[in-house]
Amino acid sequence: MSEATPNQSLFEQIGGEAAVNAAVDIFYRKVLADHRINRFFDNVDMEQQAAKQKAFLTMAFGGPNNYTGADMRNAHSRLVKMGLDDSHFDAVMEHLGGTLKELNVPDNLITQVASIAESTRNDVLGR
Amino acid sequence: MALTKILLDEHETVCHEGETVLEALLRDNVDIPFSCKQGACQSCMVRSLDVPPPAHAQKGLKDVLCKQNHFLACLCYPEQDMSITLGHQPEYFTEGTVIAKELLNPETVLLTIQCKDALDYYAGQFVNLKRADGLIRSYSISNSRRHAEKLTFHIRRLAGGKFSEWVHQELNIGDTIAVSDPQGLCYYLPDKMEQSLLLIGTGSGLAPLAGIIHEALEEGHSGPIHLYHGSRDVDGLYWIDEMRELADKYENFHYTPCVSRSDAPEGVAQGRANDIAMVNIPDLKGWRVYLCGHPDMVNQAKRMAYLNGASLQDIYSDAFHVASPTLD
Structure with a gap:
C-alpha cells in the first residue's frame, strides 16, 4: 500500500483501482466459502457478481x-425475502475487514472503509 | 482528431473530443444499458463491427471478448469512426450436408456435416443447426479448426427432445441442414502455451472439450492438459479408447473417465467428474478451466474452481440444456 500523505483521498491512500482488484479477489472468495451466507449467491452469474x-468496494x-x-x-430485495438479515450483513462486514487486513491496509483506513460500508446497511436490508 | 462518428444500427452519433462513447450515446438519447460508468459493472458492453476498439476500453474483459472486439462504452474514447452493435447480429446460415452418422453410445450420435462455406470458428464454440421447418438447436463443434468445412457434433438423445429425436431417428446421410455462424465464448486461444488446463465435461459435454484438446495439442500447447469426463454409468461415456490413445501419444495429456452412479470398472474413477477433478487437483491457481455439460455440474464446478484459486478470467463454461433434472 502507498505511503499516506495528508492530501491524498481515502481511495488513493488505500491504493486506488489496483487495491480494489486485489480486494475483490480475496473478498469474493471469502464470501463464497462462508456457509453462513453463500446460499445467497447460488444461481448468480459469477462474473456479473464479481x-x-x-x-461496491470502489464505493x-x-x-x-x-x-x-x-x-x-x-x-x-430478493435476498431479504430469502431471509437476509443483520447477521448476514455482519458476516460480510467481517470479510471486508479481513480482506483489508490481508492486504495490510492500516487500521485507521479500515475503520473509514467499514463506516462507508456500514452506511449501506439499511438499504441492503430494505429498512 | 476532434470528432468521431459512432454508427449504431444505422443511427449515427457524433462523439466529441474528451467524451466517451457512452456519454455521446446518452447525450443523443440512445437507449443503451449502463450502470456504474467506470468500467466495473460491464453493463454497457458493446461490440465493434469494424475497427478494433482502443485497448483501454477493454480493461477487465475476458480475452475471448477482447478478441471479438467487445469493449466498454463508458471507458471508450474512440480513436477513429466506429460501427458498433449492442446485441447479437442477425444470424447467417450456410448450407450443410450430412456426410456421416454413427452411434458413440446408445444415446449419443456422432454427426458429421460438410458445410458449403468454410466456417471461421474457434475450437469449443457452438453453432445453431436449423431444420427445414425452422426448428433450431445449439450444438458444440467437436473438432479442431483443421477441418473448417467438415464439422462434427455429438447429439445426445433427450427425453422428449424434438430435435435430438429427429436427428437420431430421421436425419440421414445426404440430407441437408442449415448451419449458423459459430458462437459462444467457451473456446481455446493458443496463447500462454505453458498454462495448465483442466477440462471437465459430463455426457455430450465432451464434444467442445475434445475440440479444444485436439486444437491445443495440434498447436503445441506445452502445459499439462487434464480431462475429466463423467457420466452416470459407463454406457454414457464414449471415446474412452480414443482419449486413452491420445494420452499415450501426448505426454502432457491426462484423461480420467468417471462414473457417478454405477460401479466403476478398472481404469474408470468412481464419483462425479467435478468432485474427482477437484480432489486430484486441489490448487488451481494459474490454471485455465473449461466446464461443459449439465448446468448443475457447470455451476458447482465453476464455484469450486474459483474457490480453489482459479481466476474468473480463466474459467470458461458452457452449460447445456438438458431434459433430465438430475445431476450427471
Whole structure:
C-alpha cells in the first residue's frame, strides 16, 4: 500500500483501482466459502457478481461511484425475502475487514472503509 | 482528431473530443444499458463491427471478448469512426450436408456435416443447426479448426427432445441442414502455451472439450492438459479408447473417465467428474478451466474452481440444456 500523505483521498491512500482488484479477489472468495451466507449467491452469474463487488468496494474505498440507496435496495430485495438479515450483513462486514487486513491496509483506513460500508446497511436490508 | 462518428444500427452519433462513447450515446438519447460508468459493472458492453476498439476500453474483459472486439462504452474514447452493435447480429446460415452418422453410445450420435462455406470458428464454440421447418438447436463443434468445412457434433438423445429425436431417428446421410455462424465464448486461444488446463465435461459435454484438446495439442500447447469426463454409468461415456490413445501419444495429456452412479470398472474413477477433478487437483491457481455439460455440474464446478484459486478470467463454461433434472 502507498505511503499516506495528508492530501491524498481515502481511495488513493488505500491504493486506488489496483487495491480494489486485489480486494475483490480475496473478498469474493471469502464470501463464497462462508456457509453462513453463500446460499445467497447460488444461481448468480459469477462474473456479473464479481463486477458488482468491484463497484461496491470502489464505493466503500471512497472511490468514484454512482451509488444510490435505491439500487442497493432493489438489488437485495430478493435476498431479504430469502431471509437476509443483520447477521448476514455482519458476516460480510467481517470479510471486508479481513480482506483489508490481508492486504495490510492500516487500521485507521479500515475503520473509514467499514463506516462507508456500514452506511449501506439499511438499504441492503430494505429498512 | 476532434470528432468521431459512432454508427449504431444505422443511427449515427457524433462523439466529441474528451467524451466517451457512452456519454455521446446518452447525450443523443440512445437507449443503451449502463450502470456504474467506470468500467466495473460491464453493463454497457458493446461490440465493434469494424475497427478494433482502443485497448483501454477493454480493461477487465475476458480475452475471448477482447478478441471479438467487445469493449466498454463508458471507458471508450474512440480513436477513429466506429460501427458498433449492442446485441447479437442477425444470424447467417450456410448450407450443410450430412456426410456421416454413427452411434458413440446408445444415446449419443456422432454427426458429421460438410458445410458449403468454410466456417471461421474457434475450437469449443457452438453453432445453431436449423431444420427445414425452422426448428433450431445449439450444438458444440467437436473438432479442431483443421477441418473448417467438415464439422462434427455429438447429439445426445433427450427425453422428449424434438430435435435430438429427429436427428437420431430421421436425419440421414445426404440430407441437408442449415448451419449458423459459430458462437459462444467457451473456446481455446493458443496463447500462454505453458498454462495448465483442466477440462471437465459430463455426457455430450465432451464434444467442445475434445475440440479444444485436439486444437491445443495440434498447436503445441506445452502445459499439462487434464480431462475429466463423467457420466452416470459407463454406457454414457464414449471415446474412452480414443482419449486413452491420445494420452499415450501426448505426454502432457491426462484423461480420467468417471462414473457417478454405477460401479466403476478398472481404469474408470468412481464419483462425479467435478468432485474427482477437484480432489486430484486441489490448487488451481494459474490454471485455465473449461466446464461443459449439465448446468448443475457447470455451476458447482465453476464455484469450486474459483474457490480453489482459479481466476474468473480463466474459467470458461458452457452449460447445456438438458431434459433430465438430475445431476450427471
